[in-house]
Amino acid sequence: MTSPGESGTSIQRPAKRRRAATIVDVARMAGVSQATASRALNGSARKVKQENVARVLEAAQQLNYVPNASAQSTRRGDRSTIALIISEVTDPYFSWIAEGVIERAELEGMHVTVSVTKREASRELELIRLFRSQRSRAIIIAGSPRGSGEVASEIRAELEAYEADGGRAVDISESGMPFDAVELGNRRGARALAQSLLGLGYLRFAVIAGPDERGAAEDRVLGFREGLAAADIELAPSQVLRGAFSWEGGHTVASEMNASLIEQTEVVFAVNDMMALGALAALRSRGVAVPADVALAGYDDVAPLRDTVPALTSVRIPLKQVGAQAVELGLSERGARTAVRSVESSVQLRASTPARH
Amino acid sequence: MTSPGESGTSIQRPAKRRRAATIVDVARMAGVSQATASRALNGSARKVKQENVARVLEAAQQLNYVPNASAQSTRRGDRSTIALIISEVTDPYFSWIAEGVIERAELEGMHVTVSVTKREASRELELIRLFRSQRSRAIIIAGSPRGSGEVASEIRAELEAYEADGGRAVDISESGMPFDAVELGNRRGARALAQSLLGLGYLRFAVIAGPDERGAAEDRVLGFREGLAAADIELAPSQVLRGAFSWEGGHTVASEMNASLIEQTEVVFAVNDMMALGALAALRSRGVAVPADVALAGYDDVAPLRDTVPALTSVRIPLKQVGAQAVELGLSERGARTAVRSVESSVQLRASTPARH
DNA sequence: CTGTTAGCGCGTTCAG
DNA sequence: CTGAACGCGCTAACAG
Numbered sequence: 001m002t003s004p005g006e007s008g009t010s011i012q013r014p015a016k017r018r019r020a021a022t023i024v025d026v027a028r029m030a031g032v033s034q035a036t037a038s039r040a041l042n043g044s045a046r047k048v049k050q051e052n053v054a055r056v057l058e059a060a061q062q063l064n065y066v067p068n069a070s071a072q073s074t075r076r077g078d079r080s081t082i083a084l085i086i087s088e089v090t091d092p093y094f095s096w097i098a099e100g101v102i103e104r105a106e107l108e109g110m111h112v113t114v115s116v117t118k119r120e121a122s123r124e125l126e127l128i129r130l131f132r133s134q135r136s137r138a139i140i141i142a143g144s145p146r147g148s149g150e151v152a153s154e155i156r157a158e159l160e161a162y163e164a165d166g167g168r169a170v171d172i173s174e175s176g177m178p179f180d181a182v183e184l185g186n187r188r189g190a191r192a193l194a195q196s197l198l199g200l201g202y203l204r205f206a207v208i209a210g211p212d213e214r215g216a217a218e219d220r221v222l223g224f225r226e227g228l229a230a231a232d233i234e235l236a237p238s239q240v241l242r243g244a245f246s247w248e249g250g251h252t253v254a255s256e257m258n259a260s261l262i263e264q265t266e267v268v269f270a271v272n273d274m275m276a277l278g279a280l281a282a283l284r285s286r287g288v289a290v291p292a293d294v295a296l297a298g299y300d301d302v303a304p305l306r307d308t309v310p311a312l313t314s315v316r317i318p319l320k321q322v323g324a325q326a327v328e329l330g331l332s333e334r335g336a337r338t339a340v341r342s343v344e345s346s347v348q349l350r351a352s353t354p355a356r357h
Numbered sequence: 358m359t360s361p362g363e364s365g366t367s368i369q370r371p372a373k374r375r376r377a378a379t380i381v382d383v384a385r386m387a388g389v390s391q392a393t394a395s396r397a398l399n400g401s402a403r404k405v406k407q408e409n410v411a412r413v414l415e416a417a418q419q420l421n422y423v424p425n426a427s428a429q430s431t432r433r434g435d436r437s438t439i440a441l442i443i444s445e446v447t448d449p450y451f452s453w454i455a456e457g458v459i460e461r462a463e464l465e466g467m468h469v470t471v472s473v474t475k476r477e478a479s480r481e482l483e484l485i486r487l488f489r490s491q492r493s494r495a496i497i498i499a500g501s502p503r504g505s506g507e508v509a510s511e512i513r514a515e516l517e518a519y520e521a522d523g524g525r526a527v528d529i530s531e532s533g534m535p536f537d538a539v540e541l542g543n544r545r546g547a548r549a550l551a552q553s554l555l556g557l558g559y560l561r562f563a564v565i566a567g568p569d570e571r572g573a574a575e576d577r578v579l580g581f582r583e584g585l586a587a588a589d590i591e592l593a594p595s596q597v598l599r600g601a602f603s604w605e606g607g608h609t610v611a612s613e614m615n616a617s618l619i620e621q622t623e624v625v626f627a628v629n630d631m632m633a634l635g636a637l638a639a640l641r642s643r644g645v646a647v648p649a650d651v652a653l654a655g656y657d658d659v660a661p662l663r664d665t666v667p668a669l670t671s672v673r674i675p676l677k678q679v680g681a682q683a684v685e686l687g688l689s690e691r692g693a694r695t696a697v698r699s700v701e702s703s704v705q706l707r708a709s710t711p712a713r714h
Numbered sequence: 715c716t717g718t719t720a721g722c723g724c725g726t727t728c729a730g
Numbered sequence: 731c732t733g734a735a736c737g738c739g740c741t742a743a744c745a746g
Contacts, residue, residue, distance in 0.1 A: 022723060023725095032733085064518040064521075066489050068492065070428075075723080075725050089471075090452045098447075116456075281664045307637070309665070389717085405715070428739035431740075434722075
């Protein structure tokens, strides 16, 4: 909160009109009717005399005319923007999905508006309502925190209403909601990771999981459990630590992790890379060497985080592709049943989980 | 590109009406006039009988009514959303600014729509036009690539037109454009970094800069030069390497960096952290040890990138605060002159630049 | 307190 | 090919 601070050397600003030019102004200036102006500006079916087109375009240029998007879509019933709802902008998991969504949408000539829930279901509900009211073409939701509470069913109802009005909801997750979805294969990926780690000779595990048992991230815990079960290994409750889905979350969990638990653990699996990195930092500052004292694996395999030291074992998800597929679903014709796309993930073994002798 | 893939077990979707309910539907159902319905829904000045309010709300609920945002703003001339234009979503520099913008905007009850230029000026122009047409309350631009070309002046004209129509443009950078701005102190910060490095005993420098001499990042090169000049050290052209503003950019530059140049260099300054990390990875794979063989510094001090090994020296900018201030400017009354806010940055010396002997 | 009427800015019939 | 007139969904005047 700095003070207003008007810089002394700053530039004078030209003061002009206050109201934006409308198509009527353009028409008047061009000396044609408003209808003709409209036709000239957005090549309608009807033809307009070349000369008039030129005059209108000239006038528009002159007046710096831009159509009023609200009025336009009021009239046309437009649905020309895609809404993307994510939990957190600064989390690379979400920003890579966003990248994919934006790129693919642009290819289709659509614009994307990104908004953030901060993992609050109430905010998600509010946003869905907003986009419904804005007549967005599709609403893509990545990482909804909704479990089964009060708000959760309101959200579902809102999305159903949105679809009833002709919108398209696309879920990025594992959820069995009645909407189209892009599945990340979290469960399968985590199972594969567990098996890979077993293959490397690890036998004693701990998991750094999300704050509660809701959401798609929990599928990673589940899958990991299943993978271990194949070797008759179970995860005791004390071996599943919970924290926020962030660097800080992983850091906190690892900082507070019981020393004897660390002692007994050969490898820690954090359900996403950010948490893994937080844990890595915390372990390091506790004097616990990774991977010498304890190995570490993450999930998502987010690009710039790959080259930590030691390099982090993770499960790669083609996040950009996930975003792109969500757009494709959102733009496709809606069938009678929900459509599901899924992507392949792959275990990336690196230095943070060396083979155990 | 996966095939449509309709999952067999997927859920049946309820098919309903196709047109969204309007306020007329609500009014009819409640048995009141459309005007009363409007008043009941958004508590206007006039009072409405309690019973009617209840009937209207009930009907709205029943019909799953949501106001048509376009029609609403067509009528009210609304300006209730803030537009944020950034270069890249996946770059933490921008996503942290976005975080600040979104949080602060939410405090003011405004929504933010984020969009991305991919550093293409033409795309920036298109977006500004879009937001002008959408009557956004303010347009906040972070990291505009605009230099002085053809598009650059079009962009400027577009922004001026936008302001003439009552919008507010806010620039996040160092630019001397006639718009309000949040200054990052790039030049000052880079100068301070140079001086700190000199203080540590470094005498031979190289810089990894942006792809060209446009934009705010170039101020960092300039400031760095100024800092060195104080010790009578100049940066030869061969000591300024240019690459893309990304991990890949830094990686490429460092990969292709002349071996003898590395030999002669004591410390490399990359104009942002992402590039620094890319360079770090490249150097490492070339067998050049950091900081033993060459030291390394970045800029921005972006959060989750701090705990690399070695920890990266950088210049911290309070990015969230920058975003917040941009919102404050965008929402403030416009004065006759452009307003400028500035934030303090601070050099963070870490293991990647140890003191020399 | 309410209903009727008049626009907001635009695209689009329907006559010329 | 063009203009006059209408209506999208909504809010805000104006009369009751």
